[in-house]
Amino acid sequence: MVLTAKDIAGPRDRGWLRYLRSDTFPTFWCAGCGNGVIMQALARSLAARGPAPEQVAVVTGIGCFGKADDYLTTHSLHGTHGRALGFATGIKAARPxxxxxxxxxDGDCATIGGNHLIHACRRDIGVLAVVSNNLNYGMTGGQFSATTPEGSITSTSPYGHVEPAFDLCALVQGAGASFVARGTCGQPALLRRLFDEALAHPGFAFVEVMTACPTHYGRANRQGDAPKMMRGIAEAYRGKTGVLFRRETAGFSSKYRALQTARKAADGRVGETR
Amino acid sequence: MPVFMQGNEALFRGAVAAGGRFYAGYPITPSSEIAELAAQELPKLGGVYLQMEDELASIAAVIGASLAGVPAFTATSGPGFSLMQENLGVAYMAEIPCVVINVMRSGPSTGLATMPAQADVMQARWGTHGDHPALALCPASVQECFELSALAFTYSEQLRMPVTVLADEIIGHLREPLEVPVGTPIASRPLPSCPPGDYGTYDTSAGDVPPLGFFGGPHIVHANSSMHDAAGQPTTRRDTALALIRRLQDKVTARSAEFPQRRWYLDDAEWVFVSFGISARASLAAVERLRSRGVAAGLLQIQTVWPFPRDLVREVCRNARGVFVVELSLGQLVGEVERAVMGHAPVHLIAQSDGRPLLPGDICRRAGEVAGDGFDR
Incomplete structure (x- = not known):
């Protein structure tokens, strides 16, 4: 499915707007950027699931999508490049x-933060990780990242990129993620469904959104304007979107809670240890 | 009734006594006993132990837990402390309480991994980039390990910032009697009391340390490690930037006189030793030895190295015949002492940086080489 006017206007229920800070609009993002599509789909999924904004904690890092917290009414931490999953792990472990x-x-999550990504998958803690994968570092001028396709032109691969790219969904599945999904920024209804399912998952949920950077990657690689890029991405990933992998899991928090309960019961001298 | 305890265990027990209930770390010699105790004890208290993939993630998880309202800490040594500096910057800038115990070992890099040093003094001050505050406490006994570890939580929550406990390998592995303090206060965070809609994460209208809500609470927290305004929104305004940078420093330095220091035999001291941690312990023995020989020696034991007690050092040292700074590095504390004394008294460095402690006899002898009469009789 490709983006339609109906998707942009949306159904009548505007409950999702309470997750967005419209007083900080317009956003920082370029015209044609897919990040706004991701934000709306996520806000709609939150509204459907129903937690109050004070029951939601969003962590961002550095990069274009690292600005996302500026536009949210939830609790938020805007931190360092690549470490969002470390902060998120502490939040979830402390308050499940x-x-x-x-x-x-993609720079934040899969390049500088790659080590944290694979360990978050293995640890299987109930954090929803959303990656806006625009194939380059948009904020800083379009340098290549770990997901830039081989042969691509970027500002730091002016003669064509010689390194192969990560397939992030394959990477995280290999690292043990219990929920792996992919959508594209041209398919908001699909994104909404993926976020709905990811938010219901008790373990680590990974959602990759292939998105357009018409300002840098698209221009450097002659991919046309934003609508053309969105259609191109949807076409390129036909058959490679949806929930790609899912397994039953209790998730870290319920297992750790069981451990705490068992240890408390086994230790009658809790008061003295203070 | 005293209990016989190791310094690292006392650091852990003090943290727990002050309310520390979340630990995330990466094992590293000579601090690993703290991680092992956290794994063993925290679940019994309803707390959490996380072993992360590295120290970058460890301090990140600690910061996340603190934002979720749980007093959180980690322990490490030099190499791990280096890795934590990036996200310690987040905690300084976004004003998120946490406690970092650094049991110092000999460096640089992987150095002498099992041997003592005190060469992380400047890293505890300037380890992360940019203008930022620092608060670091230095225990010199098992008793002080417990007490200063607990105190670190109090300062951290009250000042909304990371506090470093700068121990060393010898103090961390030392075993001696500990009198467990009664009634250690649980570190409490000044929570916002305004209506949730009026709350700003960095609103200083009620004081220089804004109250901090918690993730899950009714007051929405927008923690931001980039330059931000009172609401936590990013800004590039120069007046806002300067006011924030200044306030981060001033909230600590304005309280300098409240932080603990320890004075030994200073009232009539002509020769003043200035030291901390294990070297203060050895210096105290040296001072007592010199006193028994009729030398008017005294010791200023630095318990709070950052913010550096410049006024106190100046007051104690200005009329001294000589000042001896004793440390296990080629000289980090000594520069601060010189800046404080401002030439009013001669300042001498007694340093060692070979993975071995300075012994009381070494200190007496090396001070005597400078001072002459009576020191090495």
């Missing part, structure tokens, strides 16, 4: 009842 979401770009 919160909905914890890490919003990252």
């Amino acid at each position: 009842e919160l909905v914890v979401i890490a919003l990252m770009g």
